[in-house]
Amino acid sequence: xxxxxxxxxxxxxxxxxxxxxxxxxxxxxxxxxxxxxxxxxxxxxxxxxxxxxxxxxxxxxxxxxxxxxxxxxxxxxxxxxxxxxxxxxxxxxxxxxxxxxxxxxxxxxxxxxxxxxxxxxxxxxxxxxxxxxxxxxxxxxxxxxxxxxxxxxxxxxxxxxxxxxxxxxxxxxxxxxxxxxxxxxxxxxxxxxxxxxxxxxxxxxxxxxxxxxxxxxxxxxxxxxxxxxxxxxxxxxxxxxxxxxxxx
Amino acid sequence: xxxxxxxxxxxxxxxxxxxxxxxxxxxxxxxxxxxxxxxxxxxxxxxxxxxxxxxxxxxxxxxxxxxxxxxxxxxxxxxxxxxxxxxxxxxxxxxxxxxxxxxxxxxxxxxxxxxxxxxxxxxxxxxxxxxxxxxxxxxxxxxxxxxxxxxxxxxxxxxxxxxxxxxxxxxxxxxxxxxxxxxxxxxxxxxxxxxxxxxxxxxxxxxxxxxxxxxxxxxxxxxxxxxxxxxxxxxxxxxxxxxxxxxxxxxxxxxxxxxx
Numbered sequence: 075x076x077x078x079x080x081x082x083x084x085x086x087x088x089x090x091x092x093x094x095x096x097x098x099x100x101x102x103x104x105x106x107x108x109x110x111x112x113x114x115x116x117x118x119x120x121x122x123x124x125x126x127x128x129x130x131x132x133x134x135x136x137x138x139x140x141x142x143x144x145x146x147x148x149x150x151x152x153x154x155x156x157x158x159x160x161x162x163x164x165x166x167x168x169x170x171x172x173x174x175x176x177x178x179x180x181x182x183x184x185x186x187x188x189x190x191x192x193x194x195x196x197x198x199x200x201x202x203x204x205x206x207x208x209x210x211x212x213x214x215x216x217x218x219x220x221x222x223x224x225x226x227x228x229x230x231x232x233x234x235x236x237x238x239x240x241x242x243x244x245x246x247x248x249x250x251x252x253x254x255x256x257x258x259x260x261x262x263x264x265x266x267x268x269x270x271x272x273x274x275x276x277x278x279x280x281x282x283x284x285x286x287x288x289x290x291x292x293x294x295x296x297x298x299x300x301x302x303x304x305x306x307x308x309x310x311x312x313x314x315x316x317x318x319x320x321x322x
Numbered sequence: 323x324x325x326x327x328x329x330x331x332x333x334x335x336x337x338x339x340x341x342x343x344x345x346x347x348x349x350x351x352x353x354x355x356x357x358x359x360x361x362x363x364x365x366x367x368x369x370x371x372x373x374x375x376x377x378x379x380x381x382x383x384x385x386x387x388x389x390x391x392x393x394x395x396x397x398x399x400x401x402x403x404x405x406x407x408x409x410x411x412x413x414x415x416x417x418x419x420x421x422x423x424x425x426x427x428x429x430x431x432x433x434x435x436x437x438x439x440x441x442x443x444x445x446x447x448x449x450x451x452x453x454x455x456x457x458x459x460x461x462x463x464x465x466x467x468x469x470x471x472x473x474x475x476x477x478x479x480x481x482x483x484x485x486x487x488x489x490x491x492x493x494x495x496x497x498x499x500x501x502x503x504x505x506x507x508x509x510x511x512x513x514x515x516x517x518x519x520x521x522x523x524x525x526x527x528x529x530x531x532x533x534x535x536x537x538x539x540x541x542x543x544x545x546x547x548x549x550x551x552x553x554x555x556x557x558x559x560x561x562x563x564x565x566x567x568x569x570x571x572x573x574x575x576x577x578x579x580x581x582x
């Protein structure tokens with residue numbers, strides 16, 4: 075077994091300017107008067123875990139628990155303030171479906187652009203093009219600007235591109251809520267298949283039912299602290315119990 | 323992570339720059355009737371307007387004024403357009419930068435490069451003016467691309483700085499419009515450098531944009547190869563701006579995520 079993701083003592087502090095300085099003038103004035111005050115906000119506090127090849131892991135927790143920050147650090151979008159994250163392999167982020175699409179380009183053109191954003195060459199996308207389009211069931215509309223797609227169509231195309239490109243780790247951030255029942259079922263099938271192929275899945279959600287179904291292991295974060303890390307069923311139950319306790 | 327890693331990643335994502343340039347070019351004239359023809363037509367029309375204005379209102383004693391104008395205008399317009407577009411490159415791609423890792427300099431660089439491609443099309447307009455004004459063609463004119471490559475580096479450097487600054491300080495976007503206007507008057511595009519007093523001309527000659535325009539004009543108007551110091555100055559200034567831009571951008575990029 076090899077470690078696909080190693081998070082070692084990861085801490086993330088955000089420095090928030092007390093009052094946002096949005097203009098150069100304000101900034102200079104404050105700099106001169108030494109009034110640039112900052113406050114520190116800790117989004118992640120000394121979090122460590124390892125994820126092995128072929129594992130399906132969920133990150134769960136309330137809003138503001140640090141799930142998305144952790145995901146951003148893993149994806150390389152942000153650097154941790156302290157500690158380190160090592161990722162051994164390529165990541166296919168299932169980015170908020172369609173974030174990389176240009177509405178004025180056609181579906182076809184967007185497949186290549188999106189592929190390039192995920193780090194894939196034109197040729198590689200060409201080889202996978204037909205499969206991507208047929209999986210998204212968009213053959214008829216592929217030469218129409220994405221601007222006129224429905225949100226379901228955009229979600230299908232985004233999912234199809236992200237899951238057809240070669241990557242060792244699939245990162246899914248609460249995107250499956252969009253799309254109808256059929257699409258969701260297809261997504262779940264596809265993810266199960268990827269897991270069988272030995273890919274690693276990192277899933278972020280607060281839907282414990284979905285987590286139990288898709289993942290074997292769950293990591294529970296709360297206010298940046300690691301609360302529990304273990305079998306999905308146990309961690310999810312503990313999380314729900316704790317939530318109930320909070321309500322009372 | 324360090325700048326060396328970032329340079330490596332940029333090279334690995336070079337094809338993304340290609341895709342982004344393709345996108346810009348496709349969208350630029352999509353849904354317009356004349357399409358790419360505009361890249362040819364636009365400079366010719368602008369040159370005609372300037373010619374009318376400056377031949378009646380101010381008279382400069384310049385040989386082959388149309389060609390003089392369009393050479394300066396091609397260089398300056400490319401600089402103006404590319405840096406203005408690059409300035410918004412990070413801001414406008416913010417939703418993406420929050421989700422996926424991509425070397426960030428890809429975005430301003432792609433914008434400068436797509437403007438460069440359209441500028442290359444506009445060179446046809448220069449050629450047309452050359453034919454119409456019966457310029458004597460010389461072999462030395464084939465060197466025309468060298469000053470333009472300097473220009474590409476210069477604009478890329480400025481574009482990277484602007485794109486980074488605009489993330490933190492939106493003021494830059496307002497200020498830059500005024501700055502380009504100042505630069506336009508400080509660059510002899512429609513007037514000869516002899517028209518300004520020597521005390522000012524001394525500074526204008528230091529303007530890297532003018533040093534590039536000078537090389538380009540000498541080649542295109544007279545087929546003369548300018549002396550080595552002029553080449554060295556233009557090359558040095560452009561390269562220095564590119565290096566400075568890369569370093570400053572690398573310094574700023576780590577903070578983007580907190581502002582976008």
